[in-house]
Amino acid sequence: MARTTLRTACTMNCYGGCPIDVDVEDGRIVEVRGSAYFPEAQQKLCLKGLSYPQLLNSPERLKTPYIRKDGVLTPASWDEAMDLIVKRLTELRGEYGPETVMLYKGSGNLGGSTANLGMNFWYCFGGYTGRSGGLCDAAQETAINDMFGSSDYGSIAEIADAKLIILWGKNPVHTNLHSMRYIHDAIDKGAKLVVIDPRVSESSDRATLHITPKGGTDGLVAAGLIKFILARGLEDRDFIDKHVHGMPEYEEYLQSLTIGSIVRETGVRLTEFSKLCDLIAETPDFALIQGKGLQRYSNGGQTCRAIAAVAAVCGIIGKRGAGFHASTFMENPPKWPFFPPKPRDHIRETVPVAAVPLEIPKLDPPVKALWVERANPMVSAPGTNDMQRFIESLEFVVVPEAFMTETAKLADVVLPVAMFMERADLFYTYGQNYLQYRQKIVEPPEGCRSEPDIFRELAARFGFDEKYFPKNDVEILRACLAESPYALTLEDLEVAPAKLTSYRDIAWGDLKFNTPSGKIELYSEGLAARWGCDPLPKYVPPLIPKGSFQLITPHAINRINSQFVQNFWLDDAGDDALHMNRADAARLHIKTGDTVRIYNELGEMALPVKVGERVREGAVTVFSGLANLNRLMAPIVTDIGDGASFHTAAVEIERVIL
Structure with missing residues (x-):
């Protein structure tokens, strides 16, 4: 059969949302390339994207349901699996009510109808128990939305025109390939790059200045930097007077901080603060890019507010080639016209996601069943020991999955699902504001079903109203577009993606802030009331337990959390070693x-070690997504947004003598 080329989009949980040209031969994906569908993607794919033929055609994919029999997961038919699901969910709902089922939703595959058809099922079921917050960016999103009145990303192409770029807690070489290309473009034109990160990341190679604070002290670094900025008269008073609320209160707080205490607590030298201020004085209109790693501490929300305060005090908001870059989901996502009535009295979503294994068992009526969707909490959530005990304590667990993950191994029923190129959807992500049509490229392997099809069949077996479960995916997407204020059709999206009317190339370019004061709020009584934090972005030390080394787990280049670990094609691209500072290593010989044992009171694991200068003294790094790594972390919730504080961990290290 001749090779054909079709276009779709990568819908993994990532900034990129990359358009992909896919070559298909004999019903199999044989090659992928970056598409010219939208310019910011620059027709490039990351290593993970290039590996899709190997991933979708992997012999490790599940192609039959499994049911636990006598303690062992055993292959079963779809009828057996669905009969058991209906039987057990019906029994448990009858005894405890619909809230007895916990819906644990992740974001491993982004897309509208996948999520919404599932929600239709749980609404018709009568309710469920969910969770609040998120594992990824809940602290940052909550803090920035409160401070600015919205989260507003702007175009990453704007970075190419910057003259000074401050990359704070972000490693786009691993997590946002396209923005890194614009950073390189800016540097090629003479821009200077500053990187603030506890490790000398892969994005630091062309940096003029690299500052390595102690992990979790970024908020205090920001406060110290603002003290220097004010002392040198580098603030934009006109912008502050017009657009910033709470500056007098914040300045009073800053006066309570001494430079000496800031230097001691953060590990940032006076000369480094001074050099950064010199660069700001030279280029007062700079781009400040805030990553997500720094908000994965117990103080993450206030840290994000403190760093954003640097942008507000310097008045860089709303300027071309400058500005504050965080991230945002599309402000006006496609409408979903098929929702049934929401059973509000029987939906519980109050437990923070990081605290699920500790707090869900305390609820009444009790949770007895778990449905895990697009998630692998046994690897991706902090507190793996507690998560395992929680899952094993339940009476019934269902996991729809493409691979036999660590979470699927604990299930009572595992359902083999189609992957993203095997069904159609609309798609948008948080690194750009394009709406894309993710076309179906190939049929799923025999034995696999899409998640919408799974919910359609379950709905039919439960006798739910079929109008809430339309049969045709493409017609569903047409209906979503017809209900949305875009004046777009699927045929339009086949030609080009849509930048929606809410999109702005320059974040907050109109200088309008939807806050109670109408300004950027350094002082927020509403945030304080909702989260019990200080109304100012005051620094509170992270709740790192006692231990010789702080454990930091940044994102890997060859996986997204626990995704892609099944793709052996990427193994050589990864780095599963523990990274250690040379001075610390010398002290421990x-x-x-060498192989080292990494341990604390929660668990242990053994890894090879790499010694160098990539990480500051007193800290070690291991790239996230490794099985058992999160056993070394307690399930601690962030100060704002009910996020997960992955980096609030400490370990001991010892050499293993083989």
């Missing part, structure tokens, strides 16, 4: 290539 450890050298590169």
Whole structure:
């Protein structure tokens, strides 16, 4: 059969949302390339995207349901699996009410109808128990939305025109390939790059200045930087007077901080603060890019507010080639016209996601069943020991999955699902504001079903009203577009993606802030009332337990959390070693290539070690997504937004003598 080329989009949980040209031969995906569908993607794909033929055609994919029999997961037919699901959910709902089922939703595959058809099922079921917050960026999104009245990303192409770029807690070489290309473009034109990160990341290679604070002290670094800015008269008073609320209160707080205490607590030298201020004085209109790693501490929300305060005090908001870049989901996503009535009295979503294994068991009526959707909490959530005990304590667990993940191994029923190129959907992500049509490219392997099809069949077996479960995915998407204020059709999206009317190339370019004061709120009584935090972005030390080394787990280049670990094609691209500072290693007589035991009171694991200068003294790093790594973390919730504080962990290290 001749090779054909079709276009779709990568819908993994990522900034990129990359358009992809896919070559298909004999019903199989054989090659992928970056598409010219929208310019910001620059027709490039990351390593993970290039590996899709290997991933979708992997022999490790599940192609039959499994049911636990006598303690062992055993292959079963779809009828057996669906009969058991209906039987057990009906029994448990009858005894405890619909809230007895916990819906644990992740974001491993972004897309509208996948999520919404599932929600239709749970609404018709009568309710469920969910969770609040999120594992990824809940602290940041909550803090920025409160401070600015919205989260507003702007175009990453604007970075190419910047003259000074401050990259704070972000490693786009691993997590946002396209923005890194614009950073390189800016540097090629003479821009200077500053990187603030506890590790010398892969994005630091062309940096003029690299500052390595102690993990979790970024909020205090920001406060110290603002003290220097004010002392040198580098603030934009006109912008502050017009657009910032709470500056007098914040300045009073800053006066309570001494430079000496800031230097001691953060590990940032006076000369580094001074050099950064010199660069700001030279280029007062700079781009400040805030990543997500710094908000994965117990103080993450206030940290994000403190760093955003640097942008507000310097008046860089709303300027071309400058500004504050965080992230945002589309402000006006496609409408979903098929929702049934929401059973509000029987939906519980109050437990923070990081605290699920500790707090869900305390609820009344009790949770007895778990449905895990697009998630692998046994690897991706902090507190793996507690998560395992929680899952094993339940009476019934269902996991729709493409692979036999660590979470699927604990299930009572595992359902083999189609992957993203095997069904159609509309798609948008948080690194740009394009709406895309994710076309179906190939049929799923025999034995696999899409999640919408699974919910359609379950709905039919429960006798739910079929009008809430339309049969045709493409017609569903047409209906969503017809209900949305875009004046778009699927045929339009086949030609080009849509930048929606809410999109702005420059974040907050109109200088309008939907806050109670109408300004950027350094002082927020509403935030304080909702989250019990200080109304100012005051620094509170992170709740890192006692231990010789702070454990930091940044994102890997060859996986997204626990995704892609099944793709052996990427193994050589990854780095599963523990990284350790040279001085710390010398003290413990450890050298590169040794195997070390990493441990604390929660667990332990063994890894090879790499010694160098990539990480500051007193800290070690291991790239996230490794099985058992999160056993070393307690399930601690962030100060704002009910996020997960992955980096609030400490370990001991010892060399293993083989």
